[in-house]
Amino acid sequence: MSNGDEEPETPAEDAPAVTPESFEDRLTEAEESLDAAETESDLDDVEATLDAIEADLEAADLPEPEDDDEDDPREELESTLSDLRDALEDARGPYAADVVSEIEDAKTKIEDGEWTEQGEDEVVEAAESYADAMGEILDASVSVKSPSHFDVLGALDDIAEAISSADLDADEDADTIAALVEATEAFKQDVEDAQEWDDLTVVEKLDAQDFYDVLTPKNRKDYPPELTAVRIYEQGNNPEMILLALDMLESNFMQEHCIDALKRMGSPEAYEAMLGPAQKRKKPQIEVLGKIGNPEALDTLLEYVEADNDPQLQKVTMKALGEIGDEAATQVIANNLVSENEGVRSQAARALGLLGDTRAVSPLGDVLDDDESDTVRASAAWALNQIGTKAALEEVARYNEDKSYIVQVEAEKADDALAVQSEPAA
Structure with missing residues (x-):
């Protein structure tokens, strides 16, 4: 109990x-x-x-181990x-859903791929063969309607839909699913093997984009032929092809020649390609921006004028700003008229002359009066002549007996210009 x-x-x-x-x-x-x-x-x-x-x-x-070993x-x-x-x-598997997933991967590859013309044809051919194979396996009508990129994607969507509609069972339809997997793997490999731009050499890429079409059997013999092509494109005012060469030809030799050509051309089409390197303080590209003359470059360039740890950058930038010609740069450049570096002072004066801002007449006159360097004084005199107003010319004309010959030359030019201005109108 x-x-x-x-x-x-x-x-x-x-x-x-x-x-x-x-x-x-x-x-x-x-x-x-x-x-x-x-x-x-x-x-x-x-x-x-x-x-x-x-x-x-x-x-x-x-049981827990008794020691660490x-x-x-x-x-x-x-x-x-x-x-x-x-x-x-x-x-487990394979399942019909796995095949559909593989088709989606293939679509992404086709959409994202940078195909050459040959590669596009190869993708279409692979899709046509794949559609035939899958139509036979599924007993469905699937085809690529026309040889184009978009119709390939449409055909793949049709195939995926046909697979989903077949409602295949992993056990009962194992052979069918295996055939689908095999055909899909073969198709993906064909897409992988199709030619993309990255598969080509630089020469092949340029050739595919008609870069060498301007060459003849005679001038093609010049070495390197790419330089000959760039010179022809410069003469024909075709900056797009020069930008193509600049982007694809990595040798310093060709890079320099492409940039020099763009600098001489001053083509607005080169602005975006030059701006990125200029933002990294690349001097040749800054020079091209000056020749292009787009005032939108000011935001990038103005801060370099004050880079006193790099006088060469200052000089290149001030010249470019002078060529762009936006008077918003006047004060920043004028601040460098008193730089410790003689070359910077000289270029600042010349840049002000290029800008032509009359507000610079007085500070340039002070340089002409006081600077210890005749080179800088001559640059100030040149700048005043460029501004060309009566007040600017009179500042220079006072020095027609200056001890410095290069300053005298500018003073004589000012005298001549004043004389022209004083002549009565016909």
Whole structure:
């Protein structure tokens, strides 16, 4: 008779012991079942077995290693379990949905690829063969309607839809799915093998874009032929082809010649290509921006005028700003008339002359009066002559007996200009 207190439960005598060895046995049995599995249902059973083992392993009170050198049985069992799950995943399928996913990958490759003309033809040809193969496997009508990039994508959508509509079973339609997989893998490889721009050499890329069409059997012999082509394109005022060469020809020799050609041309079409390098303080590109004359470059260039740690950059930039001709640069340039560097002072004066801003007449006159360098004074005199107003010319004309010959020359030019201005109108 019970006294009201419950008797403690005792484990059943035939309950299996929970040990690392018992888990190893169960994992071995699961592996054998996996190897023997022939259907998705068999694989589902193996997955259920692995789930049960994992749950029991998490709840099991297994012995801990006594020292750091001893292997942890729990870690080894978990590793084996993980390997079996990977093997189970590999054993599943293939499924019809996997084929559709592969088709989407192929579409992305086709959309993103930079195909040559030959490559586009190869992609279309591959798609046509693929559509024929898939139509036969699925007993469906699928085709590329015309040899174009967009119709290839449309045909792939039709194929994916036909696969989804077929409602294929991984077990019952295993042979059909295997055929779909094989055909799709072959198609993806054909797309991968189709020619893209990155597959071409630089010469092949230029040739594909008609760069060499201006060459004749006679001038093609000149070396390098690319330089001959650039010179012809410069004469024909074709900056696009020179920009193409600049982008693709990496030799310093050709880079310099392309930039020199663009500098002489001053083509607005080169603005964007020059702006990026100019923002990295590349001096040749800054020179081209000056020749182009786009005032939008001011935001990039003005800060370089104050780069007193790089006088060469200052000089190149001030000349470019003078050529652009926007008077918004006047004050920043004028600040450099008192630079410690003689070359910077000289270029600042000349840049002000190019700008033609009459506000610069007084500071240029001060330079002509006070600067210790005759070169800088001559630059100031030249700048005043460029401004050309009566006040500017009178500043220079005062120095027609200057001790410096180069200053005298500018003073004489000012005298002549004043004389012309004073002549009565006819």
